[in-house]
Amino acid sequence: MAERDALEAVVRGEAGLVLAALIARFGDFDLAEDALQDAVQAALERWPKDGVPARPAAWLTVAARRRVVDRLRHAAMRADKADALRTSEELRRAEQASAEDDDVPDERLRLLFTCCHPALAPEARVALTLRTLGGLSTEAVARAFLLPVTTLAKRLERAKGKIRDARIPYRVPPAAEWAERLGSVLAVVYLIFNEGYSATEAEPAARRALCEEAIRLARLLAALAPREGEAHALLALLLLHDARRDARFAADGGFVPLDEQDRKRWRREEIGAGVTALRAAAACAERGPYQVQAAIAAAHVLAPSGAATPWGTIAALYGELEALAPSPVVRVNRAVAVGRARGPEAGLALLAELEPVDGAARLADYQPYHAARADLLRRAGRAAEAAHAYRAALALCRGAPERRFLAGRLAQLEP
């Protein structure tokens, strides 16, 4: 069984590469997926007897191509159409010609851009990327997103149908569209990570797998687009978050804020890899929002202790981030950092500015606003107001870990 697990790991590691090459060759997601599935089945039967081939991806590709030819030929014979038969004959000849040349071209960047095409719904981009380039089964993806398998399967079907029917091209976008399209790919990978990293207690193993997949995808993207600073920066950001995964929750399951985490439980190796990726990002031409976020994460984890956190630097970085990509959540985080750097009243002043900008009605329902305000008021010694804000934050809180944390802080305020 251990042997089978090892084989499956090899197969999973190569599947994205093989699938991308098959889609490039046959222009058909379903055909490529079916053929790959058959090839994987054959590998799991043959490899235990014959040994794992020197180049597993090439073996799988050749086997899958053969399956495609077989399938097309069967379909052609059933339909009894001369032209379909000719197509399959052409395929067979192409297959023979390339039997010697078993190089697998790396088409994964094309696959990544197609799966993250803006003409697909965001949730379909996530599902399709995980399913084609990730090593997760449909069942595993469904579990991580707390969705019924049938819902996810339908979502994947619809996405593949749209790629086919609307003819979404299978290619790396031209220069004019590059920036927007790369942004979409980065956003999908970040979304996958956040889904896994979010502070809920459901399906921990499945959600852990999402974090690992997101890091694998970010690493792949950084390798395939080495001149894109934001690709390296996203990898850095994910690694620097992920390195702290064991220290994020207290023994009672409550959330622990960054500067109060037990640093001995942080993974030094992953922090090192994150810092290396951040340096690679900084060496590129442009400095984008992911790089600033990674710089903030690095400032936190590189501080020798929580008390030594360089809040002034972090506050300035949040200012830069807000200028690049303004959003309420950036403003809230900036207010917290400014509050620590220059005193809680300065942080509260920044939060107060958010109100007219974002509209009071919506802000009232914005949980991070209340949580940040509660913390600033507590630090300012305004206990009664802080307690009120903690209660507002608790009422809007969805995850159990954060609820425990907020309830703990509230209990400290109330005698």
Place this chain on the structure above:
Amino acid sequence: MQYALLFYNPPLSQLPEPQRVSVVAEMLEEMRVWLGELERAGVFRSTLRLAPTESATSLRRDGAELIVSDGPFAETKEILGGLAILDCADLDQALAFAKRCPLAKIGTVEVRPEFAAAR
């Protein structure tokens, strides 16, 4: 593959009179330039500007009968104001032309591929 670009715009009747004339004239001129661009790129098939919904007539089945009626005049923010047919290599090409369509500035441009029979 052929793509239909369907133009959904706010009804022009909602604009005040003096403004309407200049807005329409300006839009028609911009559309003429855009259609010329499509023509030169070799993707243009045809286009149709539709009269306001006030001139629409609907056929509706009621049991065994077909009812002819005036309208519909549903109170919607955007109505189908016209369409263009393009012949493009793929969705990206169709989207690139759609993005430059002047009507995208004032409404929604829906890009729909022609129906393709199953493989």
